Each structure stands twice: as C-alpha cells, then as structure tokens.
Amino acid sequence: MPEIEIPVGPQHPALKEPESFRFEVDGEIVKSVDIRLGYVHRGIEKACQDRTWVQAVYLIERICGICSHSHTTCFCQAVEEIAGIEVPRRARFIRSLFGEMERIHSHLLWLGLAGHEVGFDSLFMYAWHDREIILDALESISGNRVNYGMNTIGGVRRDVTEKDVDELGRALDLLEERVKYYTDVALNEATFRSRLEGVGKITREQAIDLGTVGPTARSAGVDVDLRRDDPYAAYDEIPFRVITADGGDLLAAAVVRLGEIEESLKIIRYIIENLPDGPIAVKAPRRIPAGEACSRYEAPRGEDIHYVRSGGGDKPLRVKVRAPTLANINAVAQSMRGARVADIPIIIAGIDPCFSCTDRMVRLDDVSSGRTEVLTWAQLSARCRASR
Amino acid sequence: MGADVVSVEDREKFPSEAEVARKIKSACDGMMLSVQRLSRRRVWIEMPSGEVRAFFERVKKLWPALHLSTITGLDSGSEIEVIYHFDVDNVLVNLRVKLDANTPKVDTICDILPVSDAYERELHDVLGIEFAGRTSTPRLVLPDSWPEGSYPLRNVPKGDEKHA
Amino acid sequence: MLEKIVALSRKASPWVAHFNSGGCNACDIEVMATITPRFDVERLGIQLKGSPRHADILICTGPVTGQIRERLLRIYHQMPQPKYVVAVGSCALSGGVFHGCYNVMGGVDQVIPVDVYVPGCPPRPDAIIAGIAKVLDKMQEDALSKDGREREVDHGC
Structure with missing residues (x-):
C-alpha cells in the first residue's frame, strides 16, 4: 500500500x-x-543584547504567555547570581507562590485542551471555567491575568497583602474540591481513559535517552524535579512530593499533572501560612558586573534553562534560553x-507543547x-x- | 505513585559539586581539562575543542543517565565560545570550548547524545558553527527565506543583516 | 435585495478563525478563554472555526515572523469575501515589545489589511469580545452601503 x-x-x-x-x-x-x-522565532536572544537589564526582564516575560513567570524568574536568578545580589526571603516566597499558581493554571489549561483534543468538550469547558479562579487570584495580586510582571532583578515588584491571602485561601478551598473531581474523571471516566491509555507511550529508557524533562519525563517514571534537585526561590524550605507515574502514556501524564496541581495547592497553603515578613526587593545596580551564570527552573512543562553573560555594562552580552518543549x-x-x-x-498535546x-x-x-x-x-x- | 515528602536531609545527600568535578577529572585522565570554578550546584570546566567527543564518550560511560540540557554559543569577538550544559547527579556541569572566529568548527556529539541534534542545528543557524561529522545541518529556527551565510548572533554580521 | 439580507444575516452569526502569527501564546489563551463559560462568545452567535475557508473574521495574534508571513497571506486569501481581520495584542498592532527584532515584520497590518485593533499585552477576553463587536458594526455598515465590500491584497503569496 x-x-x-x-x-x-x-x-x-x-x-x-x-x-x-x-x-x-x-x-x-x-x-x-x-x-x-x-x-x-522572533529573535529574542539577539534583542536582549539591545535592551538594558531591566528592559530585558519584560522582553523575557513575553517569550511565552503561559510560563511567563518561569522565564523571568530563571533570568532574574541568573542575573542576581552574577551581581551577587541576595534576594530577600519574602521575595523568594512570593516567587515560589507565583510559580505554583502558574503551574496550576497551566496544568488546568492542559487538562482542558486534552479533553478538547479527545472530543470531550465538557471537560474543556469545566477545566477552563475553574482555571478562571486561579486567574482571578493572579489578577488581584499582580494586576494581570497572563503576563504578571511580578519579577524584577533583586526581588519582586508587588507585595502580597493580608486581603490577598484571605482571597487566595478561599480560592484554594474551591479548587481543591474541583481538582478532586477532575482526578476522579481522569481515572474513572471510561471514554477519557480509553482515549489516553496506551497512547503516546514512551519507556523510561527512551525518556532518558531523548532528554525529556518535566511531567513528560515524570510520567515515564523518571524521578526528576528541579524544585527538589536544584532548589531555587524558597523551595529549599518547602516540603512537597515529586509526583511520578510509570505508565509513560498520556493517562500517566494526566495523572502526574493532576497530582502536581494537588501538590501545588498544598505548597501555596504552606507559603501563605509561612510567609515571612520583610522587604520584597533589594535595589539592583544599573550595571551588572562582568560574569556569567546559568540558572534552571522547573517550569510547568519541565526544565527551563537560561545562560546569561555580562560584560560589566548596562546591557547583557548574551542571553541563551532553552525552553522545555x-x-x-x-x-x-x-x-x-x-x-x-x-x-x-x-499525542502532540500530550507533552503540553x-x-x-x-x-x-x-x-x-x-x-x-x-x-x-x-x-x-x-x-x-x-x-x-x-x-x- | 510519587516519592515521599522531600526533607532538607535528603537534599544534603546529593553529591557535592566538588565530588562531581573530581569524578570528571579522574574519568578524563590525560585530557587537557581545567576546572575553572565551582559555585552552588554548578561546575565550570574548559577544554580544547578537539577532545569534546572523547570527553562525552567517557562521561556518558560514567553516568549513563546524563542529561544534556542545552548547548550555548556566543561570539566574544576574537573567538566563538561553545558551552555544553549537562546535568549529572543534580549538578549542572558547564563545559566550555573556544573556537576560531573565522572558521568555527567542532566535532558533533549527535551520535553519543541524540538530544544534541536540535541544539547543534540552532547554533549552526544563528552563529554559523560547523559541526564536523554530521551528514547535514538543516535550518531549525530561521525562516526558509533567510539569506545563506548571514548569522544573526554574530557580533559583526558576515552577510547583509537586514532581512528582505 | 437578497444579497443585502445575506449580508445582514452574516452579522447575526459570524464565524471566526484564529491564527497565531508568531505571538507568545498569551493572546491565544485569552482568545481561547473567550469561548469558555466565563465569557462565552457563543451566546452572541460567534463560533470559533478551524478552517479559514469557513470564516468571516480572522483573529490574528503576534507580530508576524519571517517564517509565518507567507502562511498568513495564504490563509487570508483562503477566506471568502467579505473578510474582516482583528489584530489582537500589542505586538499584532505594531510589533510591540518585539519591535526591531530581526525576524519580526512588526504588526499584522504590514502584511494584510486590518479592520479592528485590540491593544493590550495581552488584552482581556472582554476587550477581545468588544473588538469583535466593533467588527460586527462594520459588517452592518458594509452590508447597508451601496457597493458592499470587495477587497483583496495586491501582493500575492
């Protein structure tokens, strides 16, 4: 044929x-x-060389609208390492808080799209409806639904108030209940299960050989998570579980992502209960001393890596970004x-491209x-x- | 499903960056390898460009689950630097090699680490680095209409910078 | 007369195609959000369609990259007359934050004619709906005007 x-x-x-x-x-x-x-391909790496350090943060934020906080955190961490800036503890907690809120919104987005791709549009509508809960929380703290503009070199730009914490607490109650329901749907709904089970399968060995990262690797049983393996922001103080599954198929990917939402909700609870007092940023110099650094971040889709080199001026010499997809x-x-x-x-949607x-x-x-x-x-x- | 809650003690069990650097050094006995500096969970090393393949063959043998994160290229004026970032034992190792700016050329590691395929092609696109041993280096990021021989990330562009 | 009725009824239920012309995804998820329960444009008779051949309105997000330019033109040509274009997001308007990047054309209107511009980085779903509503007004105007609307870009793909 x-x-x-x-x-x-x-x-x-x-x-x-x-x-x-x-x-x-x-x-x-x-x-x-x-x-x-x-x-x-827009040529962002080159454009960074024509921007000042602070301008570059906003350009980096627009590499991707879904993982905008991931990219800026990763970039700021690299710059802070070069300049030897010690980020205040409260700022590190707020960075982790936003990182986890972003993970929840990204994973719910994935769940909805996965439902849409297998012809289960009710799930798409439900998941995106509940995603608005977390978007509202993001908006009430940062003022934006998608590109939050929270990060700056030396810390974060907006503080989390008592009122935000209360609102967030209520949002978490609601989401916890909804996520339980989605986990039930993913594991027990026959049509959804049969469209995902055994589809898009990779073995653990393939996952390692192909260099997969994030939930794609974890769903094939590879136990990697940079929040634990190379802790940044406040993750060295936060207890959490790394969710893995061993199916390697798309059902396992759904299980891992839903498990991660649950885990993220717990992390957010821990953060708002243990949010330290203090300043949210330190002033960064306009010129960053010469040097280089490489920073890694566990984005919702996996390992995000930024390499930054400074020549001692007010603009970066080189910024290199490798995104998880x-x-x-x-x-x-x-x-x-x-x-x-x-x-x-x-299958294309499976890696959350x-x-x-x-x-x-x-x-x-x-x-x-x-x-x-x-x-x-x-x-x-x-x-x-x-x-x- | 899932490992237990991570405690601070677990994290302290990870091999230190000094330990990883020592292991790499002993595995690459006889190579011109220098450890430049160590920072928190990072090792920076440098070596001549001719030994990259031999280096990765030995390191891969030592850590079969080695994860190549990416390859960075940068034009520092007099020379072109290529930095291989890879993860072993939760330490990010950054291997730097320096190439001649006029004819940047280094051996491919595609057959040792298949993931490097995309990273090598990207560097070929934006910096014009030749990877010896590849059958072809097709376009990855630049549009099909981009002029040949023009590399956007070179400091002094060799071709016409402005895209038609 | 019949043509007038067709043109007016088009306004009651316009079909929309969405094309990412090199954007960062932020506008795209907001465009997607407009069809989900919170915003729900379907109550206005608007449906998001997969094929540009069925669409009355093209929503473009992104500054138009070198590689996407030809595809954008091709998609525009595939749409039936009369066609309307909404540029969503700052970079679809002018290139925005990517202005001056080597692989960026700097706005959708550099390649195809645009009817409505929705600013914001990204605009809220409400703003996108307001933008589409503006196009509907324009549709009505064109339907009632004497010679209707026929338009094509000169430079072929």
Whole structure:
C-alpha cells in the first residue's frame, strides 16, 4: 500500500500555535513524522543584547504567555547570581507562590485542551471555567491575568497583602474540591481513559535517552524535579512530593499533572501560612558586573534553562534560553511511530507543547531499519518519490 | 505513585559539586581539562575543542543517565565560545570550548547524545558553527527565506543583516 | 435585495478563525478563554472555526515572523469575501515589545489589511469580545452601503 503524506499545520484546528507536521501514514498507522518549527522565532536572544537589564526582564516575560513567570524568574536568578545580589526571603516566597499558581493554571489549561483534543468538550469547558479562579487570584495580586510582571532583578515588584491571602485561601478551598473531581474523571471516566491509555507511550529508557524533562519525563517514571534537585526561590524550605507515574502514556501524564496541581495547592497553603515578613526587593545596580551564570527552573512543562553573560555594562552580552518543549519534542516524534491518525492531536498535546518558547527541528524516524536520520523536507520528499 | 515528602536531609545527600568535578577529572585522565570554578550546584570546566567527543564518550560511560540540557554559543569577538550544559547527579556541569572566529568548527556529539541534534542545528543557524561529522545541518529556527551565510548572533554580521 | 439580507444575516452569526502569527501564546489563551463559560462568545452567535475557508473574521495574534508571513497571506486569501481581520495584542498592532527584532515584520497590518485593533499585552477576553463587536458594526455598515465590500491584497503569496 503506498504511503500517504498528511500535512498538519501551520494553521490547524487541533493546534493553537503555528507549527507544521508532516505525517507519513500507511492506512491508519503513522509511519514517520517530520516537524518544521521556527514559525514563532522572533529573535529574542539577539534583542536582549539591545535592551538594558531591566528592559530585558519584560522582553523575557513575553517569550511565552503561559510560563511567563518561569522565564523571568530563571533570568532574574541568573542575573542576581552574577551581581551577587541576595534576594530577600519574602521575595523568594512570593516567587515560589507565583510559580505554583502558574503551574496550576497551566496544568488546568492542559487538562482542558486534552479533553478538547479527545472530543470531550465538557471537560474543556469545566477545566477552563475553574482555571478562571486561579486567574482571578493572579489578577488581584499582580494586576494581570497572563503576563504578571511580578519579577524584577533583586526581588519582586508587588507585595502580597493580608486581603490577598484571605482571597487566595478561599480560592484554594474551591479548587481543591474541583481538582478532586477532575482526578476522579481522569481515572474513572471510561471514554477519557480509553482515549489516553496506551497512547503516546514512551519507556523510561527512551525518556532518558531523548532528554525529556518535566511531567513528560515524570510520567515515564523518571524521578526528576528541579524544585527538589536544584532548589531555587524558597523551595529549599518547602516540603512537597515529586509526583511520578510509570505508565509513560498520556493517562500517566494526566495523572502526574493532576497530582502536581494537588501538590501545588498544598505548597501555596504552606507559603501563605509561612510567609515571612520583610522587604520584597533589594535595589539592583544599573550595571551588572562582568560574569556569567546559568540558572534552571522547573517550569510547568519541565526544565527551563537560561545562560546569561555580562560584560560589566548596562546591557547583557548574551542571553541563551532553552525552553522545555524543545527537549520534549523528541518524545513526540518517538511516540508518534505506530500511532493511529486519530490520536495525532492528543499525542502532540500530550507533552503540553509551547512552541512560542521553542521553535525548531526536522526529524525522520526510519521505522523499518530503526535508524534515525535527520533530513530536510526536500530530501525527504525526494526520497519518497524515489521509493514509489 | 510519587516519592515521599522531600526533607532538607535528603537534599544534603546529593553529591557535592566538588565530588562531581573530581569524578570528571579522574574519568578524563590525560585530557587537557581545567576546572575553572565551582559555585552552588554548578561546575565550570574548559577544554580544547578537539577532545569534546572523547570527553562525552567517557562521561556518558560514567553516568549513563546524563542529561544534556542545552548547548550555548556566543561570539566574544576574537573567538566563538561553545558551552555544553549537562546535568549529572543534580549538578549542572558547564563545559566550555573556544573556537576560531573565522572558521568555527567542532566535532558533533549527535551520535553519543541524540538530544544534541536540535541544539547543534540552532547554533549552526544563528552563529554559523560547523559541526564536523554530521551528514547535514538543516535550518531549525530561521525562516526558509533567510539569506545563506548571514548569522544573526554574530557580533559583526558576515552577510547583509537586514532581512528582505 | 437578497444579497443585502445575506449580508445582514452574516452579522447575526459570524464565524471566526484564529491564527497565531508568531505571538507568545498569551493572546491565544485569552482568545481561547473567550469561548469558555466565563465569557462565552457563543451566546452572541460567534463560533470559533478551524478552517479559514469557513470564516468571516480572522483573529490574528503576534507580530508576524519571517517564517509565518507567507502562511498568513495564504490563509487570508483562503477566506471568502467579505473578510474582516482583528489584530489582537500589542505586538499584532505594531510589533510591540518585539519591535526591531530581526525576524519580526512588526504588526499584522504590514502584511494584510486590518479592520479592528485590540491593544493590550495581552488584552482581556472582554476587550477581545468588544473588538469583535466593533467588527460586527462594520459588517452592518458594509452590508447597508451601496457597493458592499470587495477587497483583496495586491501582493500575492
């Protein structure tokens, strides 16, 4: 049977972001996938070199609208390390607080989209409805729903008041109940389960070899979490569990993410009960002394890493960002092999992709010989023509 | 499902950065390797560009679960630096090699660590670094219409900076 | 006469296509949020559609990157007449924070004509709905005007 190519993207109903996939299918089964990224490449790393240190924070915030706090925290930590700035304890707690609120909103967003991709739109509506609870809390503290603008070099820009803490407490009560319900749905609802179970599977060895990070790695049983392994902000003082599962499929990914929401709710409770007094920021110099640092952050999607070099001026010499989706995209290519066409959207959604952070790559997995080659699209189509 | 609550004592059981640096040094006996500095959970090392492959072969043997986080490239004027960031035992090791600015070239580590594929291609796009041993280095981040031989992150762009 | 009725009824239930032209996702999740229960644009007869070939309104988010430019043009050409474009977010308006970046065109209106601009980084879902409502007014105006509305960009893709 001749193999057929199916192009998906850059504009496609199942994808909310522009990226282009070409699937080679044999009947209903995906043989190989070819991914072209770069549609959202804006040149932020270069633009940072033309901005002052403080301006760069706001540019970095707009790498990605969903993990905006992750990127700025990661960047500010690197700059603070170079400048030798000691961030006040209260500021570190507020950073962790926002990090966890962001994780909850991101994971609920994922749950909704996963429901949408498997045709379970009620779950999409429910999850996004409850996501508004956490967005309201974020808005009442920071003034913004999406790009919070909380971080600055040396601390945070807005304080958390007694009133915010009360409101947050009430929001947590509500969310705790809802998350219990979603966990019940994910584990027991037959249609949802059967669309996720065994789909998009990777083994623990593959997860390590492919360099996956975050919930994608944890759902395959790899016990990594930078909040524990390389503690930043206030995580060295906060007790929490690292959630892992061993299925490696999308059901395991849902279980891990729901478990993480529950854990994040507990972390937020701990933070608001133990929020230390004191200043929320120290003044950072306009010129950062020469030096370099590398900072890591456990974003909702996994390890985010920023490398920053200063030449002693008021602008960075080099800022390098590696967002988690670039590390996880290999897992998509891997788990796509042998999948059914109908499962394509949910497998892509499975890693919770964020292409505005990522942008990249073309890859061909040769199923028959087990070799992996890297080809351009032109080479690939030439090869397809030759094989017919 | 899930490990127990992390305590402060657990964290103290992690190998220290000095221990990791010592292990790397003994594994790479006979190589021109220098440990530049240690900071909290970070090790910074430098070596000549010719030995990168041999280095990763040995380190991978020592830590099979080695996680390559990313590869950074930067143009510091007289030379181009390539920094490999990888995680072993929860310590982030940063390996720096320096390349000639006119003909930046280093061996690929794609076959040792397949994840490096995307990172190498990105550096080829934005800095024009050649990775010897690769069959091809297709575009990753730049648009198809971007002019050949122009690298946005070079300090003095070799081609026409302005994109048509 | 019949055409007038068709044009007026289009306003009652416009279909919207959403395209991320290189944005950071923030506007995109806010556009998605407009169809969820809290904001719920479907009560205004507005439906988010997957294909631009079925859409009356194109919502664009993002500053338009070099790689996306051609696709944006192609999508615009695929839409049936009359077509309306809403640019959502500061960077879709002018490039915003990405102004001057090497791979950024600097706004949707550099590539295709835009009818309504919704500022904000990102705009709240309420603002996006207000923007769409503005387009509906424009639709009515065009429907009632003498020669309706026919428009195409000159530079082909």
